[in-house]
Amino acid sequence: MSETLMTIREMCDAFGVTPRTLRFYEAKELLFPQREGQKRWFTRRDRARLKLILRGKRFGFSLEDIRQLLDLYDLGDGQLTQLARTYEIGRERLAAMVAERDDLNTAIADLEEQLRWGEKMMAQAQPRKAG
16 A cells, blocks of 8 residues: 555544545545545545645635635645635634624523522522421
């Protein structure tokens, strides 16, 4: 086995994904493994692409955004366009994540307040023991 090629099982083990995930990314034209009959051989380039796909997903990028970013790699401008577009999408996603976090923090504070109120109401409703 060449160091530059990996089987689907080796890719799954190396990246913690399922064969179904790899086939899905292939169908979405995010990965382009070499085919030998039914076998798929993943190159170093596929591994780099998968690493970027998984990072993009973790950041909440859409698969279409990820596909477009990966397609910008080969423009011949030293990845400047790819980097600039990644930065732009990253800034947009960060703003959305911060807004989501703020909404979640507000919801958490509201729920904590309601739970404190509920505890108070339950404590007041407890029958008093005669002493």
